[in-house]
Amino acid sequence: MSTSNTLELIEFRQQCQQRVDQRLGAALDAEIVSVTLLEAMRYACLGGGKRIRPVLAYASALAVGGELAAADNAAAAIELIHSYSLVHDDLPAMDDDDLRRGKPTVHKAFDEATAILVGDALQSLAFQILSTEADALGANNRLAMVQLLSQAAGATGMVGGQSLDFEAVGVKLSIQQLEQMHSLKTGALIRCAVLLGGMSCGSSSNSQMSALASYADNIGLAFQVQDDILDVVGDTSQLGKPQGSDSDKNKPTYVSLLGPDKAKALANSLAEKAIAALQGFPTSADPLRELAAFVVSRLH
Amino acid sequence: MSTSNTLELIEFRQQCQQRVDQRLGAALDAEIVSVTLLEAMRYACLGGGKRIRPVLAYASALAVGGELAAADNAAAAIELIHSYSLVHDDLPAMDDDDLRRGKPTVHKAFDEATAILVGDALQSLAFQILSTEADALGANNRLAMVQLLSQAAGATGMVGGQSLDFEAVGVKLSIQQLEQMHSLKTGALIRCAVLLGGMSCGSSSNSQMSALASYADNIGLAFQVQDDILDVVGDTSQLGKPQGSDSDKNKPTYVSLLGPDKAKALANSLAEKAIAALQGFPTSADPLRELAAFVVSRLH
Numbered sequence: 001m002s003t004s005n006t007l008e009l010i011e012f013r014q015q016c017q018q019r020v021d022q023r024l025g026a027a028l029d030a031e032i033v034s035v036t037l038l039e040a041m042r043y044a045c046l047g048g049g050k051r052i053r054p055v056l057a058y059a060s061a062l063a064v065g066g067e068l069a070a071a072d073n074a075a076a077a078i079e080l081i082h083s084y085s086l087v088h089d090d091l092p093a094m095d096d097d098d099l100r101r102g103k104p105t106v107h108k109a110f111d112e113a114t115a116i117l118v119g120d121a122l123q124s125l126a127f128q129i130l131s132t133e134a135d136a137l138g139a140n141n142r143l144a145m146v147q148l149l150s151q152a153a154g155a156t157g158m159v160g161g162q163s164l165d166f167e168a169v170g171v172k173l174s175i176q177q178l179e180q181m182h183s184l185k186t187g188a189l190i191r192c193a194v195l196l197g198g199m200s201c202g203s204s205s206n207s208q209m210s211a212l213a214s215y216a217d218n219i220g221l222a223f224q225v226q227d228d229i230l231d232v233v234g235d236t237s238q239l240g241k242p243q244g245s246d247s248d249k250n251k252p253t254y255v256s257l258l259g260p261d262k263a264k265a266l267a268n269s270l271a272e273k274a275i276a277a278l279q280g281f282p283t284s285a286d287p288l289r290e291l292a293a294f295v296v297s298r299l300h
Numbered sequence: 301m302s303t304s305n306t307l308e309l310i311e312f313r314q315q316c317q318q319r320v321d322q323r324l325g326a327a328l329d330a331e332i333v334s335v336t337l338l339e340a341m342r343y344a345c346l347g348g349g350k351r352i353r354p355v356l357a358y359a360s361a362l363a364v365g366g367e368l369a370a371a372d373n374a375a376a377a378i379e380l381i382h383s384y385s386l387v388h389d390d391l392p393a394m395d396d397d398d399l400r401r402g403k404p405t406v407h408k409a410f411d412e413a414t415a416i417l418v419g420d421a422l423q424s425l426a427f428q429i430l431s432t433e434a435d436a437l438g439a440n441n442r443l444a445m446v447q448l449l450s451q452a453a454g455a456t457g458m459v460g461g462q463s464l465d466f467e468a469v470g471v472k473l474s475i476q477q478l479e480q481m482h483s484l485k486t487g488a489l490i491r492c493a494v495l496l497g498g499m500s501c502g503s504s505s506n507s508q509m510s511a512l513a514s515y516a517d518n519i520g521l522a523f524q525v526q527d528d529i530l531d532v533v534g535d536t537s538q539l540g541k542p543q544g545s546d547s548d549k550n551k552p553t554y555v556s557l558l559g560p561d562k563a564k565a566l567a568n569s570l571a572e573k574a575i576a577a578l579q580g581f582p583t584s585a586d587p588l589r590e591l592a593a594f595v596v597s598r599l600h
Binding site for chain 2: 035094113116117131138157166184
C-alpha cells in the first residue's frame with residue numbers, strides 16, 4: 001500500500017465512520033423511554049470503534065457502482081450486531097473484560113443487567129433499521145438483507161462460532177477446526193457486511209456477489225489471524241483491551257498453532273487472495289482492495 | 301365461559317401448541333454446528349410453556365378469516381422472542397431464578413455463558429424465520445412483520461419495559477407508571493402476537509387491525525394484572541417458579557398498589573373490554589374471545 005493510498009483510505013474510513021455514527025445516533029434517540037437503557041445503548045455504540053464492518057459495507061456498495069448513502073442502513077445494522085456481541089462478550093460469565101475501546105465495558109460503566117438488556121436491544125434495533133427505514137430498495141431486497149443478517153448473527157453464524165469458541169477452551173484444535181470456529185465467530189458478520197453493502201444498491205449481479213463473497217471469506221479469516229497476532233504482540237494501550245487476554249484463557253489461536261511467522265504469512269496470503277477475487281471490478285473497488293491490505297497491517 | 305367453551309378452548313390451545321412446537325423443532329435442527337448451543341436452545345424452547353402468544357397469533361389469524369397454517373411462522377417467531385427473554389430474565393444478574401416451567405433454568409442446566417448465547421441466538425432465529433420461510437405472503441407483508449416484531453421486542457418495546465422494571469425496584473410507582481412499564485414489558489409482545497396473526501393471512505382490513513390492536517392492548521394488561529395476582533396467591537408447583545418471587549424483590553405490582561380485590565376487578569374489566577373490541581367479528585373470532593376470559597381465570 002503506497003503512502004497516497006494509505007492517506008486516501010484514512011479519509012475514506014473517516015467518511016464512513018461519520019456516516020454510520022450519524023445513522024446510529026439518529027436511531028438511538030429519545031423514543032426509547034428507559035433513560036438508563038438509552039444512555040447505555042449510546043455508550044455501547046457511539047464515539048468509538050474501528051467501524052471496520054460498516055467501512056466494508058460502504059466500500060462494497062461503491063465496488064458494485066452504488067453510492068455511499070445506499071449502504072447507510074446496512075452499515076448501521078451490521079455495526080449494531082457487532083456492538084451487541086461485544087457488550088455480551090465482555091460480561092463476567094463470558095470473557096470478563098473490564099476495558100473495551102479504552103473505556104470501561106458496559107457492565108462496568110453501568111451494571112450487568114443493563115449490559116444484558118443493552119445487547120438484546122441493540123440486536124432488535126439492527127433488524128428494525130433494515131426493515132423500517134425507507135430507502136430506494138424494494139421489499140424483496142430488504143427482506144433478503146434481513147434474512148442474511150439473521151443467519152450471519154445467530155446460531156448458524158456469529159453466536160454459533162462463539163459457542164464453538166467456548167467449547168474449545170483447553171482443547172487442542174486442528175487448523176481446520178480453528179478455521180471453522182472463526183469462519184462463524186468473526187467471518188460470518190464480515191462476510192455479511194460485504195454482501196449487504198453489495199446488495200444495498202439493488203443492482204449487483206450474481207457474479208459480482210460471488211466475487212464479493214470470496215473476497216469477504218478471505219478477508220474475514222485474515223482479520224482473525226491478525227487479531228491473534230495482535231493479541232500476542234500488540235500493547236494494551238493500542239488494543240484498548242489487555243494484551244494477551246485471549247492466550248491467557250488457554251484459547252487456541254493461529255499464533256499458538258502456527259507460530260507468529262507462519263501466522264503472519266497466512267494473514268498476508270489471505271489478503272492477497274481477497275484482492276485477487278476482485279479482479280473483474282473497476283477502480284471503484286479500490287477501497288475494498290486497500291481495506292484487505294489494511295486488515296493485515298493494522299496495529300490494533 | 302361455559303364448560304363446552306372451556307373444552308373447545310383446551311382443544312384449540314393443544315392444536316396450536318402442537319403446531320408451534322413442530323415449527324420450532326424444525327427450526328432448531330442439526331444445521332447448528334455447536335452441539336451445546338443446539339441442545340440448550342432446544343431445552344429453552346421445546347416441550348413446555350403455555351404458548352399463550354402463539355395461541356393468540358393463531359386465534360387472531362382465524363378471526364380475520366385465515367387458516368392456522370398461515371400463522372405458523374408468526375407464532376414461532378413470537379415464541380422465540382418470548383423464550384429468549386425468559387432465558388435472559390432468569391440470569392443471576394437479572395431475576396436470578398433457578399426454576400422455569402418446573403425445570404432448572406438454562407443457566408442452571410447449562411451455564412451462564414451458554415444461557416446468554418442461547419438468548420442471543422433465539423432472537424436472531426425469530427427474525428430468520430419471519431424473513432426466510434417461504435409462505436403465501438408477499439415480501440411487503442413479511443417485511444412489515446419483521447418491522448413490527450423488532451419494534452415490539454427491542455428498546456421501544458419489551459426490553460425497554462424490562463429496563464423500566466429495573467429502574468422501578470424500590471420505587472413507589474403511580475398506576476400510570478406501572479401501566480406504562482407493563483405495556484412495554486409484556487404488553488408489546490402480546491400486542492405483536494395478535495397483530496402478526498392478523499397480518500399473516502395477508503388480507504385483513506385496517507379496521508380489523510385496529511380492533512385487534514385494541515383487543516391486544518386490553519388482554520396484554522389483563523395478563524400482567526393476573527400474573528401479579530398469581531404471584532401472591534398461586535403456589536410454586538403450579539407456577540413453575542417460586543411463589544412471591546416478584547413481590548420479594550420489592551417490585552411494584554398491581555396487587556401491592558391496588559390490593560387483591562381491586563386488582564382482580566381490574567383484570568376482569570380489561571378482559572371484558574378486549575371482548576368488546578371484537579364486536580364486529582364473526583364466530584371465527586370466538587377463540588380470541590375465549591382466550592380473553594382464559595387469561596384472567598388461569599391459575600398459572
